[in-house]
Amino acid sequence: MTYVSDVTALARKDLLLELRAKETLPSMLLFVIAALTIFHFALPHGTSHQAALGLLWAALIFTALLGLTRAFVAEREQGMFDALVLAPCDRSAIWLGKTLAVLAFLVAAEVVALPAFAAFFSGVDGRTVAAVALADVGIATVGTLFGAMAVAGRARELLLPLLFLPMAIPIVIGGVGGYLWFLVLYDAIFAVLSWAAFEYVIAEV
Amino acid sequence: MISARGLAKRYGDRRVFTGLDLDLAPGGFLLVTGPNGSGKTTLLRVLAGLAAPSAGELRLPERHTVGYLGHEPLVYRELTPLENLTLFGRLYRLPERAERIGMLLERFGLWEVRHERVSTFSRGMQQRLGLCRVLLHEPSLLLLDEPYNALDQQGAELLDSIFDERDLDKPRTWVVATHEPQRVERRATERLAFA
Numbered sequence: 001m002t003y004v005s006d007v008t009a010l011a012r013k014d015l016l017l018e019l020r021a022k023e024t025l026p027s028m029l030l031f032v033i034a035a036l037t038i039f040h041f042a043l044p045h046g047t048s049h050q051a052a053l054g055l056l057w058a059a060l061i062f063t064a065l066l067g068l069t070r071a072f073v074a075e076r077e078q079g080m081f082d083a084l085v086l087a088p089c090d091r092s093a094i095w096l097g098k099t100l101a102v103l104a105f106l107v108a109a110e111v112v113a114l115p116a117f118a119a120f121f122s123g124v125d126g127r128t129v130a131a132v133a134l135a136d137v138g139i140a141t142v143g144t145l146f147g148a149m150a151v152a153g154r155a156r157e158l159l160l161p162l163l164f165l166p167m168a169i170p171i172v173i174g175g176v177g178g179y180l181w182f183l184v185l186y187d188a189i190f191a192v193l194s195w196a197a198f199e200y201v202i203a204e205v
Numbered sequence: 206m207i208s209a210r211g212l213a214k215r216y217g218d219r220r221v222f223t224g225l226d227l228d229l230a231p232g233g234f235l236l237v238t239g240p241n242g243s244g245k246t247t248l249l250r251v252l253a254g255l256a257a258p259s260a261g262e263l264r265l266p267e268r269h270t271v272g273y274l275g276h277e278p279l280v281y282r283e284l285t286p287l288e289n290l291t292l293f294g295r296l297y298r299l300p301e302r303a304e305r306i307g308m309l310l311e312r313f314g315l316w317e318v319r320h321e322r323v324s325t326f327s328r329g330m331q332q333r334l335g336l337c338r339v340l341l342h343e344p345s346l347l348l349l350d351e352p353y354n355a356l357d358q359q360g361a362e363l364l365d366s367i368f369d370e371r372d373l374d375k376p377r378t379w380v381v382a383t384h385e386p387q388r389v390e391r392r393a394t395e396r397l398a399f400a
Contacts, residue, residue, distance in 0.1 A: 002298065009295040013281065013288075020283040020322065074281055082255050083279040083338065087296035088269035203257070 006089040010097025015104060017074055024070040028063050028109040033116055035059040040120040050176070052121040053128065057175045060113065060132065061139070061168050067105045068143040069160055071098060072151045081151070081202060095144055095198035102147075103140040110136070131175045134183035138190055142167050145194040148201050206231045206346060206378045207252060212261035214247050221247045222399070225261070231345070232376035234368075234392045238383065239399025245382035246276065248397075249348045252380055265346075269297065272344030274352055278335025282324040286315050286334050289323065290341055297342035309337040313363065328355035336364065348380045353388060361388070368392050 018024055039055040075081045084094050110132055118124045143164055150160040167190075174182040209227035213220070221244040229235050237245050250256040253273040254265060265271075273279075280289045287306065294302035310316045313333040323331060332355045339347060353361050368379065368389060381389055 006296060009292055013284070013292050016288065017281060017283045074283070078282060079275055079277040079279055080281060082250075082253075082273065082275055083293070084296075085255065086253065086268055086271055086273055087293065088298070089296045 003090060003093055006093040007096045007100065010084075010089075010094060011100040011104075014098060014101030018101070018105070023073075024067050025105050025108055027070070028067050028105060029112055031066050032059055032063040032109055032113040035062065036113065036116050036120055049122045052117075054172075054176050056113075056117050056121075056128075057135075057172045059117075060110065060135070060175075061165070061172060063109055063113070064106055064139045064143060064168075065161060065164060067102060067109070068147045068164065069150075069157065071102055071144060071147040076151045076156075085202060091199040091202060092195050094202070095148070095195060098147075099140045099144045099194075102144050103136055106136045106140060107133075127178045127180070128175075130180055131178055131183060134180060134187060135171045135175050137187040138171050138183065139168065141187065141191045141194045145198060145201060148198065152201070206233065206266060207235075207380075208262075208264040210262040212251070212263055213259045214244070214251055214256065215259040223260075227395075227397070229378055229380070229395060231378055233394045234379045234381070234389070235395040235397060236381055236383070236386055236389055236393035237397045237399070238386045243399035245399060246350050248399075249273070249275075249350050249380060249382055253348050269342070270345045272339040272342070272347045274335050274339045274347075274349045276350055276354070278331045278338070280323055280331065280334050280338055282331075283322060285320050285322055286310060286337070287319040289334065290337060293338055293341055299342060305341065306337075309340060313337050314359070329357050329360055332356055333360055333363075336367075340367070343375065344377075345375060346378045346380070350382045351384065352381060353383060353385050 036059055039059065043052065043055070075084070085091065114124050114129065114132065146160055146163040149163060150156040153159045170186055171183070174186060207227060207229040209225055212225040212227065213223040215221060237248060239245050247256065251258050251263070252265065253271055254268050255273070284292070290306040290309070291302065294306060299305055307316070310319050313336060315330065315333060315337065318326070323334060326334070336352065339349070352364055356364060365388065383389060
């Protein structure tokens, strides 16, 4: 129960920080709508649904990347990793709390992005919505881990895309193809790996 | 409380300190002095368990018994003092959290501004809140890096009074790095001067 309580307290803190600062979510919303608008005008008429779907996934991945670059800003700028690491909670709780907050931002961005995509292109089916929901879990788990790694590095703005984008390729393949089982497998494997690895990532941030 | 033998810390080719032996008994007070960049902060981070030593043996108490104040007050600026301390009170599983938080905020003169965002505070008020966070879980080992930073006269005197508190059941052990050694000199049981 204490683990759940720690995770809840940490996730609540991140949501509260965003509620106050209003930096991450508005940027993500603006970006994804702008990207879909550009794609709408860039694609020729009569483009296949599959091509449009590919662009939706590209927009979602880069929107997620935008959110992930902001995920650890408070911890980095205010040295909060030191205070969190000294607390007696399990260090993986820090990762899980942050992952849940990132997940919430992704879902909020997609609540706007998917209807916008449906309006601009050829609609969204249930399979795509399910694939996006599953992809969010993978993006949040892997992205949060890499976000923490990037915080420790010097070229952090470069490091996160370099780490995250290759790992997002399977998500795009699974998403565009609608391979839900593949996304479930990806989520399960990388959630466990990220959960276990986080302690070592922040060992000396 | 703390025991170190041949402690060393390097960042790449840069040697911060080497061959450091240290013994600090419960209730002891180690005063660390030295110019900027001499290794005071690094030593405190090593003693807090936030940085691994490059060589040597080090025995430290469990991390939840450590209170650490760095150059930053280590509080979330977009949260209020109450929200910051409640978060850390939960993470430290304090049983009577509200009472303890209320007492500390009152003592450090932050009760009236407990619902205001930390980002609106002066640096001195943030430092006071940082001290509240450090003392919140009643740590037995306190590591304070330049604790007088930005504190006004009243705040500095408050900190002095905390140094003077004695609890025979739970003696506090202090490691204080400062550029104002005259303030804590008389309390020091051990001294370490970096060149």
